[in-house]
Amino acid sequence: MVLPTTLQGNLMPAEINFLAENETVTILPRYSMKKIELIGTPIPPLRAMRREKVPLWVALILKSQDKCNIVPPKWLNLAYLKEKHEEELRKPNQFSDLPWHWQEIAKILLARAQDDLSDPSHQLRSVIQDLREIRLVKSRKGLKELNESNISLNGLSLLEINELRPFVLGVMNKLRSLHETTTTSKEVDEDMAEVSDDDY
């Protein structure tokens, strides 16, 4: 009741977006601004055309007021993402290494700071879509490997994990309870066998 069931055990995409907004980005201020004492990371005094690192949500506020340009992260360009896409194709059993919040940050920047990106946004969108799809296919293939004890999922980002989570946990918990019943019934069988041995 305090927490709707949709929020239990999984995160909402909006929440992951919220978490992604805490990542820092580099901005290029257009105006100078005094230092702001924030609870988390204080914002240093901004000077025009001098790069500073601020949390993404601050950058977005400044951007919406036309006070800064956002320097796109070094992975958000066509060349880099294309290369990653090829890497994904080359290594069918492994995820390439992308930032923890790549989809969310890419989406936010494509929506809110399109003019700051170095490549045309439609091309970026399409390569991101390709990348997302190939990773999705891979993770779906990987579902075959699910077992009752443990798996490792290196290289996945939070949003992708969140997509898989309900299914993976459901299956693993079911497998676990099946596994538990088989082991306990085996033990019972052994006990029975011992008893019958003693009898004779």
Next chain:
Amino acid sequence: MNIDDILQEFEESETPVTSNIHNNLITAMINERMSPELLPFAQTTMTTALTAISNQQQYLIDSHEYGDSVGSTSEFKLNTMIIETEIERLCYLVRMYLRTRLSKLDKFTIYYINEEQEDSKLLSAEEKEYIHKYAHLLTQLYNNCFLKKVPPSLTLLDDTSGGQSMITTPDTNQHVFVKSVTSKPITLFIDNDDIELKRDGIYVVKYGLVKQYIELGDVILI
């Protein structure tokens, strides 16, 4: 490439180890959301966060009252907006954290009443009060609705006889997604097998196995 770019790259090469209120709150919130059982109340994190929030709110009130008329109004407004946004963001995290805890307390009321000891760090003082009041109300409701009409031997809410416990307990064998955040590898033993958790690796394991590492902060739930 000018000097700024070079400095930039230099800054990027070193990984900043910022352990601030924000990150602590996020970790506390996510851990709580993803773990099947209640984690010890993050007293220090919560106290510092709440103090910081109220200080910041006081600062806002003060600056509205004695606002420096010297600075340009638009900049002042922007400043205020950023500060207000941050307060809202932190409040959201705090709210989410507390709500998640309350939902678990509601679910496992009797179990946590039994678990709770005077000096335990599991519940905060407010939560202790809440859980007792909640249990009281719930028992009263059940009694009035139907329990008074059933035979007295069947009315116990915390009945454990008969091979079936009436107390709902959290399932610590549930699987969880974890991420290792410490530089030294952690080895977990599962039956006859062992797995090693490497830094930044993502694993799905049973909650019971990583519980101690979560409390140490070496592993976070995701």
